[in-house]
Amino acid sequence: MIEPITLRWVNQRLFITDQTLLPGKFIEVEQTTIEQVWDSIKQLKVRGAPAIGVAAAFGLVIGVKAFVKLPCAEFIQKIRTQAAYLDSSRPTAVNLSWALQRMVKRAKAVVSNTSQAVFVALVEEAELIHRQDIELCLGIAKNGEPLIEDGMGILTHCNAGALATSGMGTALAPMYQAHHNGKRFKVYADETRPLLQGARLTAWELHRAGIDVTLNTDNMTAYLMQQGLIQMVIVGTDRVAKNGDVCNKIGTLGVAILAKHFNIPFYVACPSSTIDFTTPTGNDIVIEQREADEVGCFAGVRTAPKDINFANPAFDVTPCELVTGIITERGLIQQPIAANLKIQFDDLVE
Numbered sequence: 447m448i449e450p451i452t453l454r455w456v457n458q459r460l461f462i463t464d465q466t467l468l469p470g471k472f473i474e475v476e477q478t479t480i481e482q483v484w485d486s487i488k489q490l491k492v493r494g495a496p497a498i499g500v501a502a503a504f505g506l507v508i509g510v511k512a513f514v515k516l517p518c519a520e521f522i523q524k525i526r527t528q529a530a531y532l533d534s535s536r537p538t539a540v541n542l543s544w545a546l547q548r549m550v551k552r553a554k555a556v557v558s559n560t561s562q563a564v565f566v567a568l569v570e571e572a573e574l575i576h577r578q579d580i581e582l583c584l585g586i587a588k589n590g591e592p593l594i595e596d597g598m599g600i601l602t603h604c605n606a607g608a609l610a611t612s613g614m615g616t617a618l619a620p621m622y623q624a625h626h627n628g629k630r631f632k633v634y635a636d637e638t639r640p641l642l643q644g645a646r647l648t649a650w651e652l653h654r655a656g657i658d659v660t661l662n663t664d665n666m667t668a669y670l671m672q673q674g675l676i677q678m679v680i681v682g683t684d685r686v687a688k689n690g691d692v693c694n695k696i697g698t699l700g701v702a703i704l705a706k707h708f709n710i711p712f713y714v715a716c717p718s719s720t721i722d723f724t725t726p727t728g729n730d731i732v733i734e735q736r737e738a739d740e741v742g743c744f745a746g747v748r749t750a751p752k753d754i755n756f757a758n759p760a761f762d763v764t765p766c767e768l769v770t771g772i773i774t775e776r777g778l779i780q781q782p783i784a785a786n787l788k789i790q791f792d793d794l795v796e
């Protein structure tokens with residue numbers, strides 16, 4: 447229904463859409479070195495929690511390919527160091543370390559003990575992570591679609607759509623499904639300062655799919671809610687902690703507080719790869735701090751004095767009690783979310 451637009455893996459070659467160029471240019475760039483993949487993740491050329499996990503898995507394949515002649519133990523050590531390197535590109539989305547840990551685990555589990563066999567297993571694992579990501583999106587679409595009713599206004603923040611995954615997205619997946627099923631609704635996309643993922647990416651991909659999308663700046667959300675234009679919020683997430691706290695793009699917490707005030711259901715959509723039972727609460731999540739110029743400049747033009755202090759946390763944490771439910775591929779997890787997460791995902795609890 448929604449064709450993959452984020453990355454392609456063809457004959458062991460990785461192509462990513464450079465999202466920093468959207469919406470002006472829709473251009474794929476081949477990734478030929480692990481350093482290039484690291485940089486593409488860091489610079490948000492590929493971004494969104496599930497997508498960076500998949501990109502990193504393929505990036506690891508690219509990064510170890512030249513070392514396949516090493517003795518097996520050394521090759522596995524190389525895989526570990528290259529995985530750690532890729533993992534250092536961004537700290538907050540758990541999908542990155544989740545995918546890389548899966549890759550290292552798979553490499554270590556190969557019995558035949560030749561570097562070539564380990565390499566083949568790595569390729570298989572990366573391809574599996576990729577395929578599963580597409581399937582997880584479909585599950586979220588199916589489980590979230592019934593929440594959408596004709597005539598609704600749905601607000602989303604940042605981009606948790608096709609561009610953030612290998613498939614049809616997380617927060618936007620139920621919307622694509624509802625649109626496909628003939629439901630009529632409006633989507634309000636928060637602009638998402640400072641990097642404008644809402645304006646550049648969400649508005650672009652929804653409009654391209656024929657969905658009725660309205661762009662608003664982040665400071666208009668309260669007004670839109672007060673005017674009765676928003677009946678539901680659906681956002682994505684970079685990490686769900688064991689207690690159900692949800693980390694997502696900076697500004698999500700404000701939206702959740704507003705939704706509570708206006709009595710609007712606040713849903714989070716994510717695949718199981720984003721649920722992290724090893725992180726007890728939202729306070730334990732490392733929040734990425736980005737460059738000052740992302741805030742001090744707008745579209746390359748300086749908009750603030752240079753020598754002042756800048757705050758630029760890329761994410762915030764919404765406490766579990768503000769979340770109405772989490773839409774996953776295994777179903778809708780409702781309150782009490784921590785307890786229900788544990789029941790529904792007991793196989794992931796360490």
Ligand code: MRU
Pocket residue numbers: 490493494495496539603604605606607610611615616617643681682683684694695696760
């Ligand atoms: O900094 P970004 O653009 O990678 O942030 C992305 C988000 O915050 C998304 O909402 C989140 O990763 C979920 S994507 C399915």
